[in-house]
Amino acid sequence: MANLQFSVSGVSRSHSEIAMSVRGFEFAIDEPAELGGTNAGPNPVEFVLSALAGCINVVVHLVAKERGVQIDGLRVTVSGALDPRRFMGDPSGPRPGFLSVELVAEVDSPASDEEIDEILAIAESRCPVADNLGATTPVLLRRAAVDRASVEA
Amino acid sequence: MANLQFSVSGVSRSHSEIAMSVRGFEFAIDEPAELGGTNAGPNPVEFVLSALAGCINVVVHLVAKERGVQIDGLRVTVSGALDPRRFMGDPSGPRPGFLSVELVAEVDSPASDEEIDEILAIAESRCPVADNLGATTPVLLRRAAVDRASVEA
Numbered sequence: 001m002a003n004l005q006f007s008v009s010g011v012s013r014s015h016s017e018i019a020m021s022v023r024g025f026e027f028a029i030d031e032p033a034e035l036g037g038t039n040a041g042p043n044p045v046e047f048v049l050s051a052l053a054g055c056i057n058v059v060v061h062l063v064a065k066e067r068g069v070q071i072d073g074l075r076v077t078v079s080g081a082l083d084p085r086r087f088m089g090d091p092s093g094p095r096p097g098f099l100s101v102e103l104v105a106e107v108d109s110p111a112s113d114e115e116i117d118e119i120l121a122i123a124e125s126r127c128p129v130a131d132n133l134g135a136t137t138p139v140l141l142r143r144a145a146v147d148r149a150s151v152e153a
Numbered sequence: 154m155a156n157l158q159f160s161v162s163g164v165s166r167s168h169s170e171i172a173m174s175v176r177g178f179e180f181a182i183d184e185p186a187e188l189g190g191t192n193a194g195p196n197p198v199e200f201v202l203s204a205l206a207g208c209i210n211v212v213v214h215l216v217a218k219e220r221g222v223q224i225d226g227l228r229v230t231v232s233g234a235l236d237p238r239r240f241m242g243d244p245s246g247p248r249p250g251f252l253s254v255e256l257v258a259e260v261d262s263p264a265s266d267e268e269i270d271e272i273l274a275i276a277e278s279r280c281p282v283a284d285n286l287g288a289t290t291p292v293l294l295r296r297a298a299v300d301r302a303s304v305e306a
Contacts, residue, residue, distance in 0.1 A: 015214035029207030044208035054182030055197035061168035074165035097284030131250030
């Protein structure tokens with residue numbers, strides 16, 4: 001199977017808000033007021049945590065289906081903490097991103113806890129988002145010539 | 154400054170869709186039909202790319218302000234490709250996540266290209282999302298006891 005390609009695009013609305021466009025879905029990313037934003041939507045790092053929750057939902061159901069395990073309900077909570085110093089420009093801080101990410105899955109299933117634990121471990125190993133967080137991913141950033149019609153907020 | 158804590162939660166609606174709740178913001182994550190979903194929202198890996206776009210918007214503006222550089226407009230496009238084999242359970246594939254992530258920034262500014270390139274490089278080094286992708290982040294996954302009222306779709 002060929003690689004799957006994904007692409008998203010956003011236009012800055014302010015120093016904190018960006019209007020995202022993803023296959024026709026439109027949504028705002030912003031910072032809350034206490035982080036200097038206008039709170040038009042969840043912030044970037046909350047979308048990282050949400051992406052992991054969404055990915056685990058998909059892969060848990062996929063792995064459970066392969067094993068003939070019924071899933072009657074699933075709640076996923078994802079949390080993380082980061083030190084804002086490097087982000088704010090203070091080089092004395094540790095890494096700018098989440099120091100770690102913790103995911104808690106409440107899985108309602110007739111299967112045993114052991115079976116569910118095994119499904120969760122397999123799901124983590126096959127989840128694209130968990131992989132991009134847990135292992136290094138090259139991030140290539142470059143400037144392109146400006147198309148003024150496309151960048152004005 | 155104390156660490157900043159972030160937490161999000163979602164309830165599975167189906168094998169592909171999860172209803173996310175983030176500080177009162179509600180949104181769906183789903184897979185498109187061609188990936189077996191019901192297309193109620195962007196998919197998990199598109200939210201990863203979007204998170205990077207949102208983070209770069211914030212940090213570019215922050216760094217530009219520190220340097221007295223005016224930003225008149227910014228469009229951010231983020232792309233990535235992944236091989237779905239490991240995700241689908243075929244161990245012959247490479248890593249399940251994005252092999253790399255590419256970000257293109259169109260920055261409308263009176264500043265020189267060299268100044269903008271420098272701002273972009275600094276922004277990348279201070280962006281929490283770029284850090285969580287570019288360096289390894291421990292992902293801790295565990296099962297919790299089910300609260301039936303909280304997990305039913």
